[in-house]
Amino acid sequence: MNRFLSHATNRIDAKGRVSVPSSFRGVLAKLDIRELYCFQDFVFPAISAGGPELLDRFERQIAGEDPFSPQANEMSLLIHGGGVFMKLDQEGRLMVTDFIRDFTGITNEVTFVGRADHFQLWAPQVFQEAQAAARQERRLRGLRPG
Amino acid sequence: MNRFLSHATNRIDAKGRVSVPSSFRGVLAKLDIRELYCFQDFVFPAISAGGPELLDRFERQIAGEDPFSPQANEMSLLIHGGGVFMKLDQEGRLMVTDFIRDFTGITNEVTFVGRADHFQLWAPQVFQEAQAAARQERRLRGLRPG
DNA sequence: TGGGACCATATGGGGGTCAATGGGATTTGG
DNA sequence: CCAAATCCCATTGACCCCCATATGGTCCCA
Numbered sequence A, B: 001m002n003r004f005l006s007h008a009t010n011r012i013d014a015k016g017r018v019s020v021p022s023s024f025r026g027v028l029a030k031l032d033i034r035e036l037y038c039f040q041d042f043v044f045p046a047i048s049a050g051g052p053e054l055l056d057r058f059e060r061q062i063a064g065e066d067p068f069s070p071q072a073n074e075m076s077l078l079i080h081g082g083g084v085f086m087k088l089d090q091e092g093r094l095m096v097t098d099f100i101r102d103f104t105g106i107t108n109e110v111t112f113v114g115r116a117d118h119f120q121l122w123a124p125q126v127f128q129e130a131q132a133a134a135r136q137e138r139r140l141r142g143l144r145p146g
Numbered sequence C: 001t002g003g004g005a006c007c008a009t010a011t012g013g014g015g016g017t018c019a020a021t022g023g024g025a026t027t028t029g030g
Numbered sequence D: 001c002c003a004a005a006t007c008c009c010a011t012t013g014a015c016c017c018c019c020a021t022a023t024g025g026t027c028c029c030a
Helices: A022-030 A052-063 A070-079 A098-104 A124-141 B022-030 B053-063 B070-079 B098-104 B124-141
Strands: A007-011 A017-019 A036-040 A047-050 A083-086 A093-095 A109-114 A119-122 B007-011 B017-019 B036-040 B047-050 B083-086 B093-095 B109-114 B119-122
Touching: A007 A017, A036 A052, A036 A070, A036 A098, A047 A052, A047 A098, A052 A070, A098 A119, A109 A124, A119 A124, A124 B070, B007 B017, B036 B053, B036 B070, B047 B053, B047 B098, B053 B070, B098 B119, B109 B124, B119 B124
Parallel strands: none
Antiparallel strands: A007 A109, A017 A093, A036 A047, A036 A083, A047 A119, A109 A119, B007 B109, B017 B093, B036 B047, B036 B083, B047 B119, B109 B119
16 A cells, blocks of 8 residues: 555553554555654644655745745745654654644544545544534535545 | 446354455456455445545546645545555455444444445445435436436 | 255354554653 | 653454355256
8 A cells, every 4th residue: 555544543552652553654664754744734623744745845835936925924834833743663653742632632542544645643533523524515515526 | 247236235253254245256356356445435324345446536536626725635534534445355255344333333234235336335224224215215206217 | 856966155263463552661851 | 860752572452364164056867
């Protein structure tokens, strides 16, 4: 597998660590990603995590605009001010810091959600509800993928 | 046969496995599908399963939109976060995980339902009712298939 | 036409392997 | 020098490979 897919929920231990699902670690290894760029999602109350090239992409996006524009300023506020680099420990676990807890509402469990080129950390309950809402909205609009 | 047709109900064993109907496995072999892309159906409480090209089709749909739009983000939440790759064991059985149980209400039996280019997993009772409801609705509208 | 051999599919379970988790020991940073 | 982060090892349980058994249908022949 070469992209992040599916979701899984893991427990946070007494030291505040949580195991990143094995399949996600496999993708990271395959893409040779050793350090995670984590940032606050623009839409949902979730932390997004991916390789450093994610940040590069965002910065290229900014570079395409007038560097003194309010839009560029705002974008930088989000991706730089709301972003951080993190590493996994030897067992593939991640420290769940206050940076993550405060933005997501995570307390003692984390739902990992694949998003193709990155993955996300959600509070389990919040993820369930957001997904149900997205499904409901699609139905109302009569849209279908494919 | 080169498409998924008809429906059949099989039992889940003590280890949580269920046999995929032989005719469906035959279609999978014919289409050279070795790994199943499974996702939560957008309308019914059923898991849909098909070849990886199903996911490709969804992703092409997303690619047509602004990648930073809430719509694209939402769509990805469903097809990436709500999708899984699964494999059959050597006897053609599938593990019925919580991912499947929680969404479908499946407990100890699975109804497999052919849908041409993919098939679905339903709780038997729920399938019966949904099919009956669909039939009823058609009758009220005076419509006939074909 | 009825019985029985034969075959394919569904089902049951032993046991190895690996991922998730828990916790002691050591290092690092302020 | 203390607290927190990281390393390292042990335990547990879920999943998967593999082989055995049950079940039901079809075909053949007397």
